[in-house]
Amino acid sequence: MPLSGPAPSRRSAGGPKPGKRVQTRLREPALSESLLADLPGYVYRVANDPDYTPIFISAGVTAITGYSVDEYLVTRTISCGKEILPEDAERVWQEVQAALEVRRPFEAEYRIRTKAGETRWMWERGRGVYSAGGALLYLEGFVTDVTARVAAEAAVRANERRYERLLEYAPDATLAFDRAGRTLRANAQAVRLFGYSREELLALAVEDLLPARYRDAHRCHRAGYVDDPHAWPMAEGRELWGLRKDGTEFPCEISLNYDDSGDGLIVLVAIRDMTVRRQADAALLEARDRLRRAVEAGNVGLWERDLRTNQVEVSPECKRQLGYADDEVADDYREWHRHVHPDDLAGLRQIQTAYLDGTAPHCEARFRVRHKDGSYRQMLTRYTAERGEDGTPIKLRGANIDITEYTALQAQFLQAQKMESIGRLAGGVAHDFNNLLTVINGIADAALAHIRTQDPLHADIAQIRAAGERAAGLTRQLLAFSRRQILRSEVLDLNAVVVGMADILRRLIGEHIDLRYTLAERLGGVRADRTQLEQVILNLVVNARDAMPHGGAIVVETRDIDVDEGAAALHPSMEAGPYVMLAITDTGVGMDEATQLRVFEPFFTTKASAESTGLGLATVYGIVKQSGGSIWVYSEPGRGATFKIYLPRADAAPAAPSPVAKEVPAARGETILLVEDDTAVRHLARRFLESSGYVVLEAEHGGAALLTLERFNGTVDLLLTDVVMPGMSGPELAARLSGLRPGMKVLYASGYTDDAVLRRGVREDSARLLTKPYTRAELVRRVREVIDT
Secondary structure (H helix, E strand, C coil): CCCCCCCCHHHCCCCCCHHHHHHHCCCCCCCCCHHHHCCEEEEEECCCCCCCCEEEEECHHHHCCCCCHHHHHHHCCCCHHHCCCHHHHHHHHHHHHHHCCCCEEEEEEEECCCCCCCCEEEEEEEEEEEEECCCCEEEEEEEEEHHHHHHHHHHEEEEEHHHHHHCCCCEEEEEEEEEECEEEEHHHHHHHHHHCHHHHHHEEEEHHHHHHHHHHHHHHHHHHHHCCCCCCCCCCCCEEEEECCCEEEEEEEEEEEEECCCCCCEEEEEEEEEEHHHHHHHHHHHHHHHHHCCCCCCCEEEEECCCCCCEEEEHHHHHHHCCCCCCCCCCCCCHHCCCCCCHHHHHHHHHHHHHHHCCEEEEEEEEECCCCCCCCEEEEEEEEEEECCCCCCCEEEEEECHHHHHHHHHHHHHHHHHHHHHHEEEEEHHHHHHHHHHHHHHHHHHHHCCCCCCCCHHHHHHHHHHHHHHHHHHHHHHHCCCCCCCCCEECCCCHHHHHHHHHHCCCCCCEEEEEEEEECCCCCCEEEEEEHHHHHHHHHHHHHHHCCCCCEEEEEEEEEEEHHHHHHHHCCCCCCEEEEEEEECCCCCCCCCCHHCCCCCCCCCCCCCCCCCCCHHHHHHHHHHCCCEEEEEECCCCCEEEEEEEEEECCCCCCCCCCCCCCCCCCCCCCCCCCCCCCHHHHHHHHHHCCCEEEEECCHHHHHHHHHHHHHHCCCEEEEEEEECCCHHHHHHHHHHHHCCCCCEEEEEEECCHHHHHHHCCCCCCCEEEEECCCCCHHEEEEEEEECC
């Protein structure tokens, strides 16, 4: 709201004195009261006088400031300028007046004190309105409460300071360089490692920290890196050496990363002193050499080669590594040589030559060797030479270790580290931001649907909506994973796919688990890859089976769903339209909220490492997304889990089209008690019901519902309650209220499928269930059906 400040002269203030005639004329806003009530704030018209006396102000002001419209316009208890904190008033006054001077809109953020004494942050956009002759008539604009956003920004800044401290005291030396190699940042460990003060480090280039013999080559490497920057994990690359201030050198490993989002490229280098590790590695190699003759079994294959005759002797394990029995391979070097991958032969010869010539202190090599089944195994070999009296090598003795699984695990581990970082970042940012964006975008969509395009507020709200969509797009980018499989899409009958897998699913889950089906009789088609869709069902059923080691039940359900704009607003990644739903529910151990947030991350698993790769649900997520669908999980610890998949309904559905829904009977003024712990869902449901003619009493949990009914003396025709809520569940609440209001009907709402909700205490003979997410039409129709029953 425009703020109080130095009083302008009447000539500069402009406009008529606020009086009855002006107020009457300006109390006729172009917007309807119902639309104004739906805005996330309030609109105003005020005179440009010292107190900014209100001429018109919408009812939304009460929810923000606590003052009623009459207190602004009738009793004049409060004015718009008097709400502002004094420390903000002068600044914003100057901003507003400066905008009026050049006749442009103004924006301001400032604090107010509410009627209850609270301090709240406001964001305002307004403009001056002028007469045909150019005189300023009044100010008008829009104000919304941004306290939550300001608090969130403060939290982000606090996190940034926290990460700065973590970087400063990281165990590795960390430095930041620009494109030219100049030092921009050095942490405490870098100061200790190189022996320079922080100021001295900031005056050096990266090459100054290398021995002189490496500097020219490093300049070339740096030039190539800044032209094609990429992440370089620790321990990946050639041997590196660092140079301390006192001239001593030390071996090191580095990792590289970069940031090109600002004004220029910044390269972040983590440096690890490998002196102790290199010493330990040398000691380990020496110990292995002493023990090599004692190794007779295990995964180490021992061999000896006579360089004079090319005869070899190998241990049985050396042959078993390649799938051969003891008598299947001749003890001849040329026979073993033929199993080595052709691309690795030159490298092996070069390593052996360097070792035998004395230029290499020891010999270690990795190579690929052909297995009996035709596949190639990754092998690590270490050997030493026996020399004659004249120093000529006469024999090589060594050991082969099959590192195929280790190499695969190492690659998987590096990938898992990267994906875990992405997943944690995306989970933390997207979870918090999408909760806010769901409400912002949903309300903005509703407002735009009711405002004429020509109305000045339409463009403002459209900008809010566009900004919200851009923010939602950023969170979607954080959550995006590469999905490269080629799909052979066709229009499928989902029921037929499920029924076709019945036998294999039955054999897969075992006799200790009850497998049930709830398949819709008339179901639309979906466009998907049959094999991939079967993989989705298989993975979800296996996941459900593993959650029930002592037995239980799995329910596979299909249903057609029509998602409208209101319901889609609760799930930003989901568009309104017709869908086919596949739900798989188990009665297993369930998941807490933290697990649900990470359940689709690659390699994330709650099972033992030997029992799971952690890719099952990540695969499901990728297939569903690539098929144009969405997947959601509903679960609580100890209460099982439901995975719901929504696939777009195909136009050329193999099944007959669903019947057109009948007209929903109008409300007759009935009263509904709405109990829902999710604030966004509760507000949306109330809005749907009230727009259909129902009187709504709302409560956020069971205790609040009991208190509401205790204070309400009228008739309550229906209890609409969520099933799973903190403290008191929906069925428990219904049982408590049945004695107080015996004639009250009950309708349950839940994100679980029908069978899953029945297991949570809803009696099958009296249950009425509304499955989430629901549309306005579904909500109103089910309410009407239950009331009329």
